[in-house]
Amino acid sequence: MSLMTSLPDGYRALVLGASGTIGRGFVEQLACDDRCSRIERLDRSSVVPLVLEDESAITAAVKSISSHGPFHLILDATGALTIDGHGPEKRLEAIRAHGLTRAFQINAIGRGLILRECIPLLPREERCIFGVLSARVGSISDNQLGGWYGYRASKAAGNMLLQTAAIESHRTRPLAVFAALQPGTVVSTLSEPFSRGHATVTAEQSTIGMLNTLNGLTVRSQAWFVDYKGLSIDW
Numbered sequence: 504m505s506l507m508t509s510l511p512d513g514y515r516a517l518v519l520g521a522s523g524t525i526g527r528g529f530v531e532q533l534a535c536d537d538r539c540s541r542i543e544r545l546d547r548s549s550v551v552p553l554v555l556e557d558e559s560a561i562t563a564a565v566k567s568i569s570s571h572g573p574f575h576l577i578l579d580a581t582g583a584l585t586i587d588g589h590g591p592e593k594r595l596e597a598i599r600a601h602g603l604t605r606a607f608q609i610n611a612i613g614r615g616l617i618l619r620e621c622i623p624l625l626p627r628e629e630r631c632i633f634g635v636l637s638a639r640v641g642s643i644s645d646n647q648l649g650g651w652y653g654y655r656a657s658k659a660a661g662n663m664l665l666q667t668a669a670i671e672s673h674r675t676r677p678l679a680v681f682a683a684l685q686p687g688t689v690v691s692t693l694s695e696p697f698s699r700g701h702a703t704v705t706a707e708q709s710t711i712g713m714l715n716t717l718n719g720l721t722v723r724s725q726a727w728f729v730d731y732k733g734l735s736i737d738w
């Protein structure tokens with residue numbers, strides 16, 4: 504059974520951050536889809552490694568798989584919460600320039616460069632979908648609890664880069680759908696230190712939910728911000 508029935512038969516997929524819990528989950532789901540003719544994956548262990556802090560590495564990694572495109576489905580599942588051993592800041596006094604820089608490097612600048620390199624790999628005249636792993640805590644309007652400064656801010660910045668790229672790309676790729684995704688609290692190394700007291704989902708449940716959601720999104724001139732159940736999130 505295909506989850507991505509809205510994409511052309513024989514569609515090709517690219518998963519970035521394929522070594523992560525959610526990235527691996529996407530690859531596993533797509534591998535079961537007979538309508539998916541090719542899955543390319545990129546991560547830090549790829550033959551040409553995808554390293555988010557290194558602009559030329561991102562360019563080289565994407566170039567290494569570009570001849571297998573165009574890709575009808577591109578999923579960026581990269582991102583980090585605990586960085587260099589430091590978890591999210593609970594209070595304003597805890598923020599440091601270095602920690603904020605690292606969060607932005609990975610969750611925002613890396614994302615922007617991935618968008619720059621990968622959007623040209625989307626087809627121009629067929630339906631195609633670009634989904635990126637955001638987080639509900641990247642929503643400015645939904646911020647109820649405070650804390651997690653660097654992660655929140657870098658995810659919000661990543662969302663803005665996606666939104667801006669989506670608006671620009673709509674002019675040349677009118678059938679492309681762009682979405683920032685909230686995967687739920689997925690049982691993973693990233694969430695494990697912080698998931699106590701939260702309802703969790705498995706990577707399988709989350710990735711099936713996100714693929715179903717992406718499959719049903721309609722084309723529009725802006726990006727979507729949605730969770731794995733298909734519910735819309737305010738930016």
Ligand SMILES: NC(=O)c1ccc[n+]([C@@H]2O[C@H](COP(=O)([O-])OP(=O)(O)OC[C@H]3O[C@@H](n4cnc5c(N)ncnc54)[C@H](OP(=O)(O)O)[C@@H]3O)[C@@H](O)[C@H]2O)c1
Nearest residue numbers: 520522523524525547555581582636638688689691693694
């Ligand atoms: N898990 C959750 O509950 C949850 C909730 C909300 C949002 N999210 C978002 O979902 C995404 C995936 O999360 P996950 O749970 O699958 O985390 P994960 O298992 O830690 O996977 C993160 C992925 O990002 C890659 N990555 C991290 N830093 C990198 C860097 N500097 N350069 C290149 N690649 C880097 C990792 O590569 P390596 O394997 O090489 O480390 C891995 O492929 C993240 O954007 C996260 O913010 C997750």
